Amino acid sequence: MSAFIDARTVPDGTVLEPDLAIVGGGPAGISIALALANTPLRVVLLESGDMSFDPATQALYSGNKTGVKYLGLEASRMRFLGGSTNIWGGWSRPMDKIDFEERSWMPHSGWPFGLEALQPHYARAQTLCEAGPWLYEQAEHWSQSEMPTVPLGAGGVATRWFQFSKMRGSLLPTHFGERYADDLKKVRNLTTYLHANVTRLGLAFNGGQIERLDVATLSGRHFALKPKAVILAAGAVEIARLLLASNDVAPAGVGNANDVVGRYFADHPIPRDIGTLILFDGKLAPYYLNTQTTHGAILRAGLFPSEGYRRSKAMLDSSITIESKTLLDALGKTTVATTAAALGVDAGKATAFTLGGGCEVTPDPDCRITLDSARDALGMPRVKLQMKLSDSDLAHFRATLKELGRQLLAARAGMIRLNMKERGQWLTGLDWGNHHMGTARAHVDPKKGVVDANLQVHGVANLFVAGSAVYPTYGAVNPTLSIVAMALRLADHVKGLLK
């Protein structure tokens, strides 16, 4: 087993010449490194952090932000081996077919590949995420006697399932660094450097390829790589920062001839206490409120708009979760009693639950990462985030909640009271998924995207991007399972190119 190398021990001026350099050891970078094990490729994985949190390294992530209230950029991601999976929640679900499609009602939509491109890789991704057997579709067909679901009349919303990552021998979700460190050390064609911060992508003078990566440590060491190919797997914010800051040959930055790098940044808004669900008979299966271990997996049920509903009603995606029991106020109790009486239903055992969830947002070129004038301890420009959230995206979520209410009434099973009307109400207590997406979006047209269908930066033959930076649209589900599937697809592509 070969140890990881501490980049602080690498002599100044060293130049390494691997076949492939992977920048960033989060789930994307680690999955690629493992997928290329035992190939003829000589692979180097460069990770900024160590095996655990270090405040000085984490501080390299801080930046400025304006616009809608958003998380601190140094707090919404983690800069050590395993990346943000060191603090993730483990919620997992694959994307839907519609997520990849060009949709007339969603500007800038349409991926350069479809769900079928990820399908061959999802099973391995599910294993790497340690999210149990693949039950997502099967669970939708479990019988009511086995797994009772909230009764809903015909309509656009249905119960679907999240699965959860769980690290072997731990109660926590899989921390990719801790979980796969020994596996990485066993890979003979891989060398992993910790404390290795890539600070510059050295573009060849013709602009057509990366010929050098500059690496710096916080202890003051500097060395370089001259790899045949490079995969950026440093997370969506840092990928934009590296591309934009590497502006010595191309003044706008690498891959940014068309001013797309850093634009279309997105996260999933998670508004709190969006409404109250009332079930007249008070019966709610426990897997709606908390995770349950069943069928060999950890699952939780949520309420999702169907693909058919999203298409027919030109609707954005969302996921509705049932959070906790709550008490109704006097007006609420009267409304429930009146509604139940009108439906001819006994509401003597009616029980109320708070609703939460998350929603898809429309790609917005002005929601973006740019460079700040301030610099970090390594001399790199810090980032600036302009965060936005549109009223119409929130209105879509509200419409889906109303649809759920309509279906509950149609089934004479319950009703919904909506809490959110105005923007201020949505923004109060608004949280975010910590799902950074979209700064190096994929599109066949270099004017509209940074990478192509193979995740190669347009015009730069040996530079690729892994992670949710490439998402042109975002769906509503948590991204890591799909990030890993996409990383495995990219590993296959690069293996083919370099063999």
Ligand SMILES: Cc1cc2nc3c(=O)[nH]c(=O)nc-3n(C[C@H](O)[C@H](O)[C@H](O)COP(=O)(O)OP(=O)(O)OC[C@H]3O[C@@H](n4cnc5c(N)ncnc54)[C@H](O)[C@@H]3O)c2cc1C
């Ligand atoms: C609080 C929280 C909860 C979350 N919960 C969920 C969830 O339940 N489900 C879900 O699917 N997702 C969740 N996520 C998101 C998930 O963690 C990310 O989608 C995922 O980690 C992204 O993987 P990545 O490999 O692309 O990037 P990252 O995880 O960000 O990894 C990037 C790596 O690159 C390294 N790096 C950065 N810059 C450089 C550089 N210049 N040189 C060298 N190395 C560098 C970093 O140290 C890091 O290790 C959550 C995130 C947070 C913060």
